[in-house]
Amino acid sequence: MASEQAKPVPSSAVLALGDRSEAGLKGQSRPGEAVIQAVLMACGLVSVLTTVGIIVVLFSQTILFFQSRAWLAARQPVAQEVSLATTANSIDAAATELSISYSDETRVFQANQNIQVGDEIMTVVDRPRGRLVVQRAQFGTEAFDHPAGTEIFPMADLAARTVDVMTEDDLDVTVSEGFGGLFSIGQEIKLGPEVMRVVDIDGDVLAVERAIDSLPAPHGANSTVEVEDRPSLVEFFTSTVWQPISGQFGIIPLVTATMLTSLVAMCVAVPLGMSTAIYLAEYATPRVKGTIKPILEILAGVPTVVYGFFALTFITPSLRTLFFGDNINFTNMLAAGLAMGILITPLISSMCEDAISAVPRALREASYGLGATKLETTIQVVLPAAVSGISAALIIGLSRAVGETMIVALASGAGPNFTFNLLASAETMTGHIARISSGDLSYGSIDYVSIFAVGATLFVITFGLNVLSGYIASRLRERY
Amino acid sequence: MMPNTQTNPSAIPARPNAIEIKKVDIYYGSYRAVHDVNIDIHDRKISAFIGPSGCGKSTVLRAINRMNDLVIGARLEGEIIFQGRNLYGADIDPVEVRRRIGMVFQKPNPFPKSIYDNVAYGPRLLGIKDKATLDEIVESSLKRAALWDEVKNDLKKSGMALSGGQQQRLCIARTIAVEPEVILMDEPCSALDPISTQRIEELMLELVDQYTIVIVTHNMQQAQRVSDYTAFFSIRRTEDEATGKDTRWGELVEFEQTDQLFSRPAKKETADYISGRFG
Amino acid sequence: MSNLVDVGVYRSDVIRRNTRARWMQNIYFSTLIIAIIVLLLLLFSIINQTFGYVAISQEIKAEQLSDRPLAELQPTELATILLEQTPRLLLVMVRDNLSAVPVDQFTSTPLRDGINGTVPDDLADLTPRDLSGDTGPAAYARLLGDNLSSAQLVALIEVNVLKVEIEQSWTLVESLTQREEIEASVAATEDQEDLVFYSWLNNRLLTQRNSQRVEEAGIGPALAGTFYLLIMTVAISLPLGVGAAIYLEEYAQESFLNRLLETNIRNLAGVPSIIYGMLGLTVFVNTLSFITQGRSILSGALTLSLLILPIIITNSREALRAVPSTIREASYGLGATKWQTVSRQILPAALPGVLTGLILGVSRAIGETAPLIVIGATNSISTFPDSPFSRFSVLPFTIYNWSSQPDAAFKNASSAAIIVLLVLLLIINSAAIFFRNRAISKRV
Numbered sequence A: 001m002a003s004e005q006a007k008p009v010p011s012s013a014v015l016a017l018g019d020r021s022e023a024g025l026k027g028q029s030r031p032g033e034a035v036i037q038a039v040l041m042a043c044g045l046v047s048v049l050t051t052v053g054i055i056v057v058l059f060s061q062t063i064l065f066f067q068s069r070a071w072l073a074a075r076q077p078v079a080q081e082v083s084l085a086t087t088a089n090s091i092d093a094a095a096t097e098l099s100i101s102y103s104d105e106t107r108v109f110q111a112n113q114n115i116q117v118g119d120e121i122m123t124v125v126d127r128p129r130g131r132l133v134v135q136r137a138q139f140g141t142e143a144f145d146h147p148a149g150t151e152i153f154p155m156a157d158l159a160a161r162t163v164d165v166m167t168e169d170d171l172d173v174t175v176s177e178g179f180g181g182l183f184s185i186g187q188e189i190k191l192g193p194e195v196m197r198v199v200d201i202d203g204d205v206l207a208v209e210r211a212i213d214s215l216p217a218p219h220g221a222n223s224t225v226e227v228e229d230r231p232s233l234v235e236f237f238t239s240t241v242w243q244p245i246s247g248q249f250g251i252i253p254l255v256t257a258t259m260l261t262s263l264v265a266m267c268v269a270v271p272l273g274m275s276t277a278i279y280l281a282e283y284a285t286p287r288v289k290g291t292i293k294p295i296l297e298i299l300a301g302v303p304t305v306v307y308g309f310f311a312l313t314f315i316t317p318s319l320r321t322l323f324f325g326d327n328i329n330f331t332n333m334l335a336a337g338l339a340m341g342i343l344i345t346p347l348i349s350s351m352c353e354d355a356i357s358a359v360p361r362a363l364r365e366a367s368y369g370l371g372a373t374k375l376e377t378t379i380q381v382v383l384p385a386a387v388s389g390i391s392a393a394l395i396i397g398l399s400r401a402v403g404e405t406m407i408v409a410l411a412s413g414a415g416p417n418f419t420f421n422l423l424a425s426a427e428t429m430t431g432h433i434a435r436i437s438s439g440d441l442s443y444g445s446i447d448y449v450s451i452f453a454v455g456a457t458l459f460v461i462t463f464g465l466n467v468l469s470g471y472i473a474s475r476l477r478e479r480y
Numbered sequence B: 001m002m003p004n005t006q007t008n009p010s011a012i013p014a015r016p017n018a019i020e021i022k023k024v025d026i027y028y029g030s031y032r033a034v035h036d037v038n039i040d041i042h043d044r045k046i047s048a049f050i051g052p053s054g055c056g057k058s059t060v061l062r063a064i065n066r067m068n069d070l071v072i073g074a075r076l077e078g079e080i081i082f083q084g085r086n087l088y089g090a091d092i093d094p095v096e097v098r099r100r101i102g103m104v105f106q107k108p109n110p111f112p113k114s115i116y117d118n119v120a121y122g123p124r125l126l127g128i129k130d131k132a133t134l135d136e137i138v139e140s141s142l143k144r145a146a147l148w149d150e151v152k153n154d155l156k157k158s159g160m161a162l163s164g165g166q167q168q169r170l171c172i173a174r175t176i177a178v179e180p181e182v183i184l185m186d187e188p189c190s191a192l193d194p195i196s197t198q199r200i201e202e203l204m205l206e207l208v209d210q211y212t213i214v215i216v217t218h219n220m221q222q223a224q225r226v227s228d229y230t231a232f233f234s235i236r237r238t239e240d241e242a243t244g245k246d247t248r249w250g251e252l253v254e255f256e257q258t259d260q261l262f263s264r265p266a267k268k269e270t271a272d273y274i275s276g277r278f279g
Numbered sequence C: 001m002s003n004l005v006d007v008g009v010y011r012s013d014v015i016r017r018n019t020r021a022r023w024m025q026n027i028y029f030s031t032l033i034i035a036i037i038v039l040l041l042l043l044f045s046i047i048n049q050t051f052g053y054v055a056i057s058q059e060i061k062a063e064q065l066s067d068r069p070l071a072e073l074q075p076t077e078l079a080t081i082l083l084e085q086t087p088r089l090l091l092v093m094v095r096d097n098l099s100a101v102p103v104d105q106f107t108s109t110p111l112r113d114g115i116n117g118t119v120p121d122d123l124a125d126l127t128p129r130d131l132s133g134d135t136g137p138a139a140y141a142r143l144l145g146d147n148l149s150s151a152q153l154v155a156l157i158e159v160n161v162l163k164v165e166i167e168q169s170w171t172l173v174e175s176l177t178q179r180e181e182i183e184a185s186v187a188a189t190e191d192q193e194d195l196v197f198y199s200w201l202n203n204r205l206l207t208q209r210n211s212q213r214v215e216e217a218g219i220g221p222a223l224a225g226t227f228y229l230l231i232m233t234v235a236i237s238l239p240l241g242v243g244a245a246i247y248l249e250e251y252a253q254e255s256f257l258n259r260l261l262e263t264n265i266r267n268l269a270g271v272p273s274i275i276y277g278m279l280g281l282t283v284f285v286n287t288l289s290f291i292t293q294g295r296s297i298l299s300g301a302l303t304l305s306l307l308i309l310p311i312i313i314t315n316s317r318e319a320l321r322a323v324p325s326t327i328r329e330a331s332y333g334l335g336a337t338k339w340q341t342v343s344r345q346i347l348p349a350a351l352p353g354v355l356t357g358l359i360l361g362v363s364r365a366i367g368e369t370a371p372l373i374v375i376g377a378t379n380s381i382s383t384f385p386d387s388p389f390s391r392f393s394v395l396p397f398t399i400y401n402w403s404s405q406p407d408a409a410f411k412n413a414s415s416a417a418i419i420v421l422l423v424l425l426l427i428i429n430s431a432a433i434f435f436r437n438r439a440i441s442k443r444v
């Protein structure tokens, strides 16, 4: 009946009761019917509009993200005035560990902190008791030998500031001592609301062209000098740091965390889901099926935030007491992945079961008829025959894991962290979007558009997986 | 693990691959599909089962290699004796029974694998891994199934890419590759054209030198052409006066040498059926 | 065990093969057991957190305020206690509990308009600003005594006078197995703490607003927000979904558009829900803010509607397809137009199936948190939603928010909220099963 149109129905229908005089077998126009059809079609189009909307929104905001100019204070590490400790032994240029005077004081240093020892700048990698593990010769300094008792100065990232007051027509900007090297000729800098272009550099004095896109304004001494930081595609896909405050937008840490949690989830869900599916499709009596399927449905229907709670308050503490002790963070990728595995197991098992049940009986009988056991039949005939459906199911499961939000938002960690340690806390793409957007974001700010760049990446990944799954399911279908 | 080969030669039946079906009733759940079937299937002969649709031919055939075990709720009463043992005895393993009593189905059902893998499937299950041995088995099986010449150049081709008749011969090759002693065939030609049918019939006549063959067919000419013995099944009906419930079951009417059954049927029912006056 | 005569080339190792098959069968089966265990663990961990001992400290004992238990006192007597003990806090209590106007207008609105409830005539024309002198506290105490129930007043006294605080909480298992240790540790504390067996799932939780203090925090507005949101979501998605399904099943021809719609619906079902949140944030919250008023229930409902539309469409289509074509033919045969046939014959016949799909969609929507976080559900809202344009909180969002609080006691409150959510889901799914069964029994 789908081929029938809403235009005049078969003529017999027109023979309304009093309408025989004109023998109204002619076609009639029925505006009401046409309007209804149009309205119904519009309902159908809402779903198309949704897709279009998703794509337009994600990608237009992503383009805004890559076009957004963020102005960030030009910073460089500077040694503080008070030393925190002194070296306990002399060290040579090749050593990567410092012993320091008071063992307790390693706690005042932080990982990733820069320190100055003599004329050399080092970066702290780790701070076990009484020692500092460091990377030597950072920021263009050279590695030297240092005698015992050398003072260790912590370094802080300081912003470049102007030294003098500037009037509307001054063409020189003097920046804090030692900061001139941060700038380059042709670069745009910003003081207060005014953008200028550097035309020459002489030590710490920058010659500038004023008022690039606004009126020149006077600036007080000690104003912060900002430089432009425009997120680039290359940085986005290659940098391993995602730190909006310092203008660093590298999506890799978010992607790795997403992949790791999903991987853990798949490690749980694939064996569990497939094995359940095999049992239900090949072995289970109707009664067992009748008990197990509702349980799986319940597991699939539990809101994901509950799984997040479960991961946070049950899985992690259990892992801590049973296996890892203090090595496991209170939020971590392992627990989040395990919970996600439980979440997608029912999905995978029901899709796999459908695929397995679709394998014709005749193939099984052929195998049994040759004297195969049930196991041999299942493994060597049924599963290979159902392989397209099964792989489609696994891909859908993966896509679901990648897009899952609440479990990772609660249990995986709040803060991007580039690590492959499953026991560490690391934020996934979805977790990041959720966390950033739960603060009140101002529309159009770089934080706002940055989550759309993450969202677009997420969409492309999941959409790709879904399309792949559909393709496998339809194209590679066995012709049995 | 040695099989408990019988040491007393006199215990080996004179007709090792004969099958005796004794007082067999088969149920699907509470429904009795066939009742009181007794047949002596002779060694290295072709026996045909004929009868109207639904009379239980497939049911009895599938009972012989315990294929019905796979149907939930299916159950058999009585005995089927093979090589001196009741196939439904407590110590009998259905997997082993099916290896020894192979089956070819109505619709060709090759695995979605290559021709080679289809035939090698059974031998591999039985632990044969050596490539040369497998090659040999595949070749000889395909030859015996009269398919070798047609497929020898593309053994890697999917079994499902063959024609219907070739697929059915592939299924036969697959069955004989595990060296069964009996081959059961359930309407093996019903999905095939006359030429393919003829090839399969010729094949059966060749194979009967080595195998006991039981075939279910709706085609009485076929039964006459290939079989040595024929069993005619029919449907019995009773109506329970009290409840008005109609009970039906299949029953063996007659089992005779084919010539005799078709020329001088002992029962009127048989005569009616073979002369087309059935129903 | 090969009990048949062994002839031919094949060695019989059927025992080994059978053993292997049985082993694997047991392994397959054990995964089912794992599924059951996981479900039990999930329920266990929730219940474990919901009940158990808590150590409560209070600055003043209730006996010091009155010789009778607080629960037996009349509202006016309770109000008097509040007046005596915390005169300065009364204005805030009135504003938080009785105000009918936005917070910033409260002090300048006459009480007649500013208060939700009865106001004595002599106070009706005064504004809180007029009452800022010494007369204020007494007037507020009267308002509280007249308009709040005893239970609400007792709660106020507990929080503001007794300063009841939950110092520590234990899980059910701990409470049952380590009773002595817990008692000893409580006895060893300096403050006078009472050990009470506490159910976090209680009346206060269900009715009160959220709060920074776990002793006061409740899910009242969140629960109301959930209901509000669901009703609006249904109102939006049901006509859209069923309309689309009717179009696809009854009207659309095998055409490009039809195929496009179908592929599209399939793909939409696989889009992560948080992406819908981003769509809603941009389109409903920001672009259409002149209609939706920004981060409102309406924006949330529109977003969730888009999210569950694929579910509703798919299920409705199945229901329509299951209507026997004889019904259609009979209707056309009588001269009905297409829409008459659809609306009078096909839709009623497909209704149970459509409702099942709707309920499946709703049970998906009820647990959805991610898109609502993006849309801007918030826990800081302390009022019940009163219009489609209110800002809102929902139950799963509260659960998320509480679970991520550092204060461990919030996890207990969170698990109690989870029980409420699961019970809601159970009710909704039972309804789905009911309709499904009715649909099946009708068809027979």
Ligand SMILES: Nc1ncnc2c1ncn2[C@@H]1O[C@H](COP(=O)(O)OP(=O)(O)OP(=O)(O)O)[C@@H](O)[C@H]1O
Pocket (backbone or CB within 6 Å): B028, B033, B052, B053, B054, B055, B056, B057, B058, B059, B060, B071, B250
């Ligand atoms: N798996 C099953 N479950 C329940 N009943 C069955 C099953 N298989 C067959 N039957 C019933 O058993 C009876 C005999 O069926 P069977 O398939 O053996 O007939 P048949 O003689 O082979 O018929 P046909 O010539 O049509 O193949 C029929 O009434 C059938 O309905």
Ligand SMILES: [Mg+2]
Pocket (backbone or CB within 6 Å): B057, B058, B059, B186
């Ligand atoms: Mg049959």
